[in-house]
Amino acid sequence: MDGEELTEQETALYDRQIRVWGADAQRRLSKSHILVYGMKGTVAEFCKNIVLAGVGSVTLVDDRVVAEEALSANFLILPDKNQYQGKTLAEVCCDSLKEFNHMVHVSVEKGDISTFGVEFFEKFDTVVISCCSLAKKKLINQKCRKLSKRVAFYTVDCRGSCGEIFVDLQDYKYSKKKLEETIECQLEYPSFEEAISVPWRALPRRVSKLYFAMRVIELFEDVEDRNPGETSIADLPGILKLRKELCETNSLSESQVPDALLERLLIGTREFPPVCAIIGGILGQEVIKAISGKGDPLKNFFFFDAMDGKGLIEDISEPNTGSQAALINDDM
Amino acid sequence: MASQEQLSAIKVARVLMVGAGGIGCELLKTLALSGFQDIHIIDMDTIEVSNLNRQFLFRQSHVGQSKAKVARDAVLRFRPNISITSYHANVKDSRFNVDFFKEFDVVLNGLDNLDARRHVNRLCLAADVPLVESGTTGFLGQVTVHLKGKTECYECQPKPAPKTYPVCTITSTPSKFVHCIVWAKDLLFAKLFGDKNQENDLNLRSNDDANSSEHSEDVFECGKDKDIEQYGRRIYDHVFGHNIKVALSTEETWKNRNKPRPIYIKDVLPEKLTKENGNTKNGCATDDVSAMASLGLKNPQDVWGLAENSRVFLESLRLFFLKREEEIGNLTFDKDDQLAVEFVTAAANIRASSFDIPLHSLFEAKGIAGNIVHAVATTNAIIAGLIVIEAIKVLKKDSSNYRMTYCLEHPSKKLLLMPVEPYEPNKSCYVCSETPLSLEVNTHCSKLRDFVEKIVKAKLGMNFPLIMLGASILYEVGEDLEEDMVAIYAANLDKALSELPSPVTSGTVLTIEDLQQEFSCIINIKHREEFDEEKEPDGMLLSGWVEAPVDKDNNKPLGNGESTSNALPEEIMEGEKDVEIQETSEGTENVTGKKRKLSEVSKSTTPDHSGLSDESRNHNQLEKIDVDDEDDELIISDDWESLTKKKRL
Structure with a gap:
């Protein structure tokens, strides 16, 4: 060609x-x-x-x-x-x-x-x-x-x-x-x-929960001024708080961003x-x-x-x- | 993610890898990085240039060396403190017996052929060691887990039968380029350079021409001090001219077909290529001998015309006699033998010209002739990652979470990697259950040899069979047999089944064992007088466990009334990485129910471009069926079922 x-x-x-x-x-x-x-x-x-x-x-x-x-x-x-x-x-x-x-x-x-x-x-x-x-x-x-x-x-x-x-x-x-x-x-x-600005409620209901979880952690690192991946299980309360805020803003049920998934992402820095x-x-x-x-x-x-x-x-x-x-x- | 429990399971595990090729290199790397400390790896192959685009542990300087050993050394460079044991050997060697397999916690296959896969499956069953099996082709791949009694074994689903073409299509009425390739490779190449004692249908096309067969015998004789080019020209005229002319005389054949055109060398290349004293460069090693090189042809992607193909034909034939004469009589076609590929390409193209079939480049012809399976690094890397994930589950004995995973090219419902729950063992599987098989055979005509070759070896995949009728042994293969027994077995081979010392007749129950595989099965014999030559070329019919349905219609028996003897087998599963998921273009007729469905899905799920409807439709369906909110749910919709459902026959 x-x-x-x-x-x-x-x-x-x-x-x-x-x-x-x-x-x-x-x-x-x-x-x-x-x-x-x-x-x-x-x-x-x-x-x-x-x-x-x-x-x-x-x-x-x-x-x-x-x-x-x-x-x-x-x-x-x-x-x-x-x-x-x-x-x-x-x-x-x-x-x-x-x-x-x-x-x-x-x-x-x-x-x-x-x-x-x-x-x-x-x-x-x-x-x-x-x-x-x-x-x-x-x-x-x-x-x-x-x-x-x-x-x-x-x-x-x-x-x-x-x-x-x-x-x-x-x-x-x-x-x-x-x-x-x-x-x-x-x-x-x-x-x-x-x-990432697309409102969460506008997304299809079955969108991967990982999408939301990754956004929560990404935003957490951003507002806390952390390096990427610089989180631990100790951050869970802060993460859960942020999840609540984001879910409320986006009118999404918090169950779409399960605790267990967030925990896994926080622990799994390696x-x-x-x-x-x-x-x-x-x-x-x-x-x-x-x-x-x-x-x-x-x-x-x-x-x-x-x-x-x-x-x-x-x-x-x-x-x-x-x-x-x-x-x-x-x-x- | 690795939990402590997981890490310790990994650390103490003994892992056997079979295959250090495309998947093997990726797998060994990922195992080592994941913390595995005791890995054994078997591969009989040596490294070739065409491996280097994806088998990333190998370098140009390693070409010719053992894959298992070089892979081991390469991985030890970045993980020096783990133990990797390499075996440059065939996994079928007797030292890799059941006791050997029992030493491992899990066996991981990255193999490239059906035979070895079946062999490893049996050893894993006999040793009760879990097996993770895999395969890739192009962007498609799959990983499956096999655990005795829990999930189906590798052979619970019949495997696709090799693709075959009716003899008459090959010898007389080719309609596709692949027919010309099969002719060039299995008939002409075999006739000229292979074992002279092998039966060969090259001249079988005319039943009323007795003279021609006499004539043809000396045509292929190459006298000692003959001019080789002259000999090549004679062969050329015989196979592309004379034989076509003879075929044309059977007018019946050409009523509804385009007539082929006889081609004679004098019309294509009136001048001789070489002077009598020979003008080739001296001192080239066997490996370098190439007609393309000596004719100055550079690009294997070019499609040569009739004249160029004819030149390549004569030159490659001449080079065989000039440079590789000692191999003549023992050669079999090998896709990595440049000169053989050149000869087969040229011969197939000349024949294609005769029959008005489009010509192909050497690159394409090599792919068809060598059944080369497409392979890329990325798919192998993905599949290797999935194998390790399953292997870790196996070590944790987490059997409820085992998954078969398919790597798809055109996912329908967003799933590029699709996990599916493994199936239960097939209760009628002759390998992992004890279900007897039955064999219909003409016990008066069929010899024990036919039974051994066509059934025990080809169908049952045994290497060291022992055939018993009650307590008496009819046949046995082994290393430490008494001489007199060997003689008796050899004599038995040539006897009809009903004339054996312990006669095999209708109602006889045979027990067949493979001592190495520690595998045995029972066959009930049923006498049957007649067999259809075209449909049942083996002259016997094995049933009980059902073989992949070979769709006879797709074999297109074009010979209208012409006699056809045995169908020519053409292996489709011998490439770099043979796989379950076949490309949809060729050979779909040979895939089993499951595989056919997968192929269909990957074809039909090419997104349609009509707009948004497709996406939203898919989405609705997904919502309907997928109501469970668990994180680790396994999506099973109607479509998934049709995608993965297997025929229980």
Whole structure:
């Protein structure tokens, strides 16, 4: 499609996946640039997946120095102090990721992502952030949206047995196969801020309870000025109080945000590796889909809870943004 | 989330992993990160380049080395203090017996073939060790839990039978590219490079042409000092020209079909490719021998025309004789053998030209010929995560929470990962219950050998069978048998069932055991005189436990009255990762009730784009059925049932 052929080396290496998504998609992948922030276990899984898939470049941002605790679910860090001492998380992960696929350019960008200007984000097709405060999520999402080019934006977080992905592809067109025909579809995504502003009572009654629980904790961390994940069971009374307020404002029964679920999220500050693998896998798959323009991308939240084993897609958007893919061209 | 209780269960657990491939690499990593300390891993395979896009523990420099060992070493780098034991071996080796399996708390499968899966299932049943089974293809995957007596075993549901094509479709009337591939691979390639003593239907197409069969025998003889290209041209004219011409003479066949066109080399490539003195580069190793390389063809995604295919045909044939002569006579098609793939692609395309079937690229032809299963890293990572979650439940003996989980591509009701409660054991399963099977067979004609090959090995999946009638042993395979017994068993193989020392006739009850699998079953014999050659090519019919319904209509027996002998079996489950959930495009006719439904659902749930109605409709349904407010509810709606309900036959 772009005229450029895959090299022999690429065809041999990517053989099995070209059989899944085709040579065109592989070419698009190899020209894509991904920015990643927040190198915890889930993001390590995600990075592994896209580096193996053969994206063009991956840029890592995370200036935190490597501490013992970071090792728990992150297989990109070897537990050898001499290796990681004095290095940042991004640097250590970069070294490991490079080995997975020499055709992918993996690099580190230093600095505070919140201070990066809009033009910085223009270099990327996809931005994935993790371990971010509510304010940071909104800020980076806004910056991506200010650009004339479409930059896909994702947030991802895992707490104990639960994980959440948010997707903003803005105005997204893609093609998909329906029976023998290829049809063109269009989806409109709300920003993160727009999505979480949708009044809870306007949401379908069966929306995942995880959605509400994650918002309560996110807001709690925000008003208490905590770092993401910096909570414990001692915060439960404060959390329950906030839940009450939010539920009242939104006229939602508090039973939709069960105590037990909030407790689990508070205790589970350490990542649970199987959930990292699952969430990192789903996120990798979604990023690949969005770049290649093939297949239905998820809109706009995904939740997984190892307790019940369900992996749920939730569309959290104002009804007028259209919750189904609109068909723009059906001339077949 | 890991609770203290959970952590300690993980720490002391002994885990056996079978398979260190796509799922295996992800699984070993996730197990190690999750705190498992004693992991054993078996895999007989070595690393190949096409593994590297997803088997992330392997690097280019590891190509050719043992998967199990390299995976072990890679994981020990980030978890140096745990114990990982690797076995570069076949799980069917006798050392992995029931006693070996009994040493483990749970067995986790990341296998790529049905045979090994069945074998491990039996050992787990015999050793009473829980099994977590898995598979992926493309974006689809599944994880299931099998615990003796509590949930169904891996074989409680009949597995899809291998896809077969009627012989006449392959030899005379191909209508799809896959028919040309099967012809090129199983007939032509086998005839030229395989075991000369194997029966081969390459020239079976005309019953009135006695001369041609004589003629054809010497065609395939390649004299010692002959010019190889000349030989290639002769083969070419024989199979693409002469044989087509002979086929055309049976006018009946072509009444309702497009006639094929005979193709002769002189019309396609009048000039010879090589000079007599031979001009290939010297010193290339066997692995590097490639017709594409020597012809300067670069892109395997290109679809070559007839002339290019003809060049590749002659060149690959020449290279086999020039560089790999010592292998000729012993070769079987292997998707990783570049030269073999080139030869089969070219031959299939030339045949396709004859029959006016669209040509395909080498890349596509390789996929079809090698039954390559699509594979991506993400699905394997997700499935591995789900396996570990189930394994932890198994260790905690939390059997009420076991789930089978499906990873879907087009979820209908928002569920991308769909958990389902496991089923109870199938009471008529011949593997995990003691239900006898029955076999209809012509006891006067069928030999013990047929019974052993077609039933005991192919259908029952046994490796070391022992066949008994009452107290007398009719047949046995084993390592430490007395010589005289071996002779008696060998003689028995060639006897008809009714002529065995202890005759097998209608009403006879046979006991078949596999000593390694510690598995036995009973077969009631029923004599039957006649069998339909086309529908019952084995000449015998096993029932009691019902095999996947092979829809005969889909085999499209095109031969109108022409004799067809055995159907050619074409394996569909030998790829990288064979799976239960089949892609809907090919082979749906072979999937079982459950799988068919899953495929249908994933097809039918491609969201329709008519607007909002679909979403709201789904939503209403979900509300209706899902009234329970528990957190760990398991959604079961009518649709889920149809999605997962299994036929109890």
